[in-house]
Amino acid sequence: MKRAWQILLITLLWVSAPVIAAQQAAAERDTRSLDDNVQALKRDVLKLNRELFQLEEALLFPTNTQVSIFLSLDIGKFFDLDSVQIKIDDKNVSNYLYTQRELASLRRGGVQRIYFGNLRAGEHELVAFFTGLGPQGRDYRRGATLVFEKQAGPKYIELRIRDIKSRQQPEFVVKEWE
Amino acid sequence: MRARILIFILLCAEPQLFAAPAAVRDLHYEEVLYYFYQGDYFSAITRLQAARQRQQLKHHQEDAELLLGGLELSYGLDAQAGAIFSKLLDRHTDSKVRNRAWFQLARLWQQRNEPRQAEEALTHIDARLASPVLESERQSLLAEVQMLQGHDDAAIKTLSAWHGPAEDGWRRFGRYNLGVSLVRNGRKAEGLAVLDGVADLKSHDEEMLALRDQANLTLGYSYLQDQKMAQARRYLERVRLNGLSSNRALLGTGWAAAAEGHYRQALVPWKELASRNMMDSAVQESLLAIPYALTRLADYAQADQAYRHAIEVLQQEADHLVELRTVVQDGRIAEYLLQYNQGGGMGWLWHLQQLPPGPESRYLFRLMAANRFQSVLQNYRDLRFLRKNLTDWAASIDAFDDMLRLRRETFAARLPRIQAAYRQLDLKGAMQQRDAYRSRLLAIEQHDDVLGLATSGELQQLFRLQAVGQGLARHPGRPELASQRQKQRLLAGVLRWNIAQHFKARLWQLRKHIRELDRQIGQAEQHRQALLRAEQDAPQGFSGFDQRITGLRQRIRALQERVARASTAQEKYLQHLVMAELEHRSRRLASYLAQARYSLARIYDKAAMGAAQ
Numbered sequence: 001m002k003r004a005w006q007i008l009l010i011t012l013l014w015v016s017a018p019v020i021a022a023q024q025a026a027a028e029r030d031t032r033s034l035d036d037n038v039q040a041l042k043r044d045v046l047k048l049n050r051e052l053f054q055l056e057e058a059l060l061f062p063t064n065t066q067v068s069i070f071l072s073l074d075i076g077k078f079f080d081l082d083s084v085q086i087k088i089d090d091k092n093v094s095n096y097l098y099t100q101r102e103l104a105s106l107r108r109g110g111v112q113r114i115y116f117g118n119l120r121a122g123e124h125e126l127v128a129f130f131t132g133l134g135p136q137g138r139d140y141r142r143g144a145t146l147v148f149e150k151q152a153g154p155k156y157i158e159l160r161i162r163d164i165k166s167r168q169q170p171e172f173v174v175k176e177w178e
Numbered sequence: 179m180r181a182r183i184l185i186f187i188l189l190c191a192e193p194q195l196f197a198a199p200a201a202v203r204d205l206h207y208e209e210v211l212y213y214f215y216q217g218d219y220f221s222a223i224t225r226l227q228a229a230r231q232r233q234q235l236k237h238h239q240e241d242a243e244l245l246l247g248g249l250e251l252s253y254g255l256d257a258q259a260g261a262i263f264s265k266l267l268d269r270h271t272d273s274k275v276r277n278r279a280w281f282q283l284a285r286l287w288q289q290r291n292e293p294r295q296a297e298e299a300l301t302h303i304d305a306r307l308a309s310p311v312l313e314s315e316r317q318s319l320l321a322e323v324q325m326l327q328g329h330d331d332a333a334i335k336t337l338s339a340w341h342g343p344a345e346d347g348w349r350r351f352g353r354y355n356l357g358v359s360l361v362r363n364g365r366k367a368e369g370l371a372v373l374d375g376v377a378d379l380k381s382h383d384e385e386m387l388a389l390r391d392q393a394n395l396t397l398g399y400s401y402l403q404d405q406k407m408a409q410a411r412r413y414l415e416r417v418r419l420n421g422l423s424s425n426r427a428l429l430g431t432g433w434a435a436a437a438e439g440h441y442r443q444a445l446v447p448w449k450e451l452a453s454r455n456m457m458d459s460a461v462q463e464s465l466l467a468i469p470y471a472l473t474r475l476a477d478y479a480q481a482d483q484a485y486r487h488a489i490e491v492l493q494q495e496a497d498h499l500v501e502l503r504t505v506v507q508d509g510r511i512a513e514y515l516l517q518y519n520q521g522g523g524m525g526w527l528w529h530l531q532q533l534p535p536g537p538e539s540r541y542l543f544r545l546m547a548a549n550r551f552q553s554v555l556q557n558y559r560d561l562r563f564l565r566k567n568l569t570d571w572a573a574s575i576d577a578f579d580d581m582l583r584l585r586r587e588t589f590a591a592r593l594p595r596i597q598a599a600y601r602q603l604d605l606k607g608a609m610q611q612r613d614a615y616r617s618r619l620l621a622i623e624q625h626d627d628v629l630g631l632a633t634s635g636e637l638q639q640l641f642r643l644q645a646v647g648q649g650l651a652r653h654p655g656r657p658e659l660a661s662q663r664q665k666q667r668l669l670a671g672v673l674r675w676n677i678a679q680h681f682k683a684r685l686w687q688l689r690k691h692i693r694e695l696d697r698q699i700g701q702a703e704q705h706r707q708a709l710l711r712a713e714q715d716a717p718q719g720f721s722g723f724d725q726r727i728t729g730l731r732q733r734i735r736a737l738q739e740r741v742a743r744a745s746t747a748q749e750k751y752l753q754h755l756v757m758a759e760l761e762h763r764s765r766r767l768a769s770y771l772a773q774a775r776y777s778l779a780r781i782y783d784k785a786a787m788g789a790a791q
Binding site for chain 2: 030042045052111
């Protein structure tokens, strides 16, 4: 309804001089031209951003040594995630504390890349610790482990937190992606 | 509100986009969603475009395209987004959902001040919308965008064909717009008749009452223009005293009375008007109208006082405007406004909500509420974000140079050491030996050659026993050697038995060792190949990075200049809009002041002439 007031203000033009309409048309053209310029700039900056983003990844994390660890979350009825700690080969590589906004995003199906790094080829051990509130609101800390083989090419690993309804408990799984 | 509409459109076109999380299918697509759900659209677009280019969205190609359309729309890239939605929404099989999505998209275009695109989106709707409220709004929106494009004929056709309940709010707005369109189209009598219906509507709803006031105001001024004062007063006196249209109605009522010579009557609404906010043009005009009426009533003393008061007040306002114009000219109006509107969002999902506390807000709030002003300010804000983004990248790109230099140096330092290590490693020899072992093992297996896998200790023992046997065989006729002969046969037998017992296990063990040898030789060969490739490709790779970094650095600089120019242009245009508004007000005030001074001078002239006589 409120939007209709825009047209009401505009319709009073019919009692005003026609020159106002001409002035407005000129102003609209000016705005359009500025707007077109800004749209073109935005497209170019987006394109540049994409290329810089890819270059940064390629420089910092060459494909052959690249390792990405993702975190996905189920609805989270049985576990209220607070933070995640990741160790690779007994070395701490990530400590992440979540905001409400990030948790909401995860619950809706977003997946977070929690760690992006480099590893040499060979066998490695990943240990992830999940801290938060468990069933009945008690403090909860659980771990999950994976021993994996790093070969040439990017490695993707997913940490999954899922609700197991039959057990009324959360489950923490580490999955390797091909 | 706009973000919710955007999400609705995406939801209509692809419900799975926002469904409860299922198993992850494309990590990179779901990563984009992570940023999207947090409202970080810029990061989402960057990652989505990168993932598309790398073909990392196998299971979500259509979802990704739709999401990209929505993100580009939110970012203000209308043309690109429009094309994507047109392609995707028409593929949706459920017509109800499709029609509703097109309607929401039309609303977004309208809010974006794009009536042509809005009308085009509405043409995709092939049936009445399921919800009666939305259907009414659709009709109203269609007529509105037609009117905004000056297509009054089309608007009249749309609005005339609209039949719905009389008390429907949207329909009432539609009736008002029909009246206006008819008048604009030269069918004044018809238009006024339609507006008359709106001017008489019954409601308790504030919006409807405001619409009724507007209809009465429009009719009142139309009759004023046509010099039909009685009719003008009839409509103007219906306008509520406390509504948005009340000031202009009071002014018009006074003029209608004055035009008929009823100056004392005219003073009533004008005096009420003069007590209101001085920034309104109707109120300013009333300051001159009152002494005018007093002059016509020959009350020159009161008129003199009133003109002086008017001049004083109007001059004060004019001085305020001069100060404000100086401040606006020297200052940075855009930055000043954004200071009070720090919120998130980008593109046209953001709009100005909080007015600054200074005097400019009182003069400019209507201008600031207008789509045009908001659009320019949104662009300025987005450009500010782009400027920061480019500044951050400009700093990072120098770091890329350092990274590349370090990698080059590390590579150059390590390569000779690794090459030397490989030269020492006789891989070929190792392969040959492995092949020999394998062949030997194969022969042993094929011929069941148990002795082939005997240990050296066992073989030594066997040879000793054989030697003993041969020694005993040289003395065949000696009976005292019979027991030794037996012992020799027994021991040789036991030894052969033991060797035979261990044969299978040893065979298995050897096969395992050869497999392990195979694996390690294979690995070493792979590493050698990788080393050769790296030796060949690395220099090219480094120079490839060099070129990319150089090219990107140049583009960053070029874009920084363009963004700076565009920001300046947007800010200048905003300033121009503000100055134009202030200029317009100043001119009006100057005109009123001139009139007031002239009228005051005439009173003095009259008084002087009267005194002379």
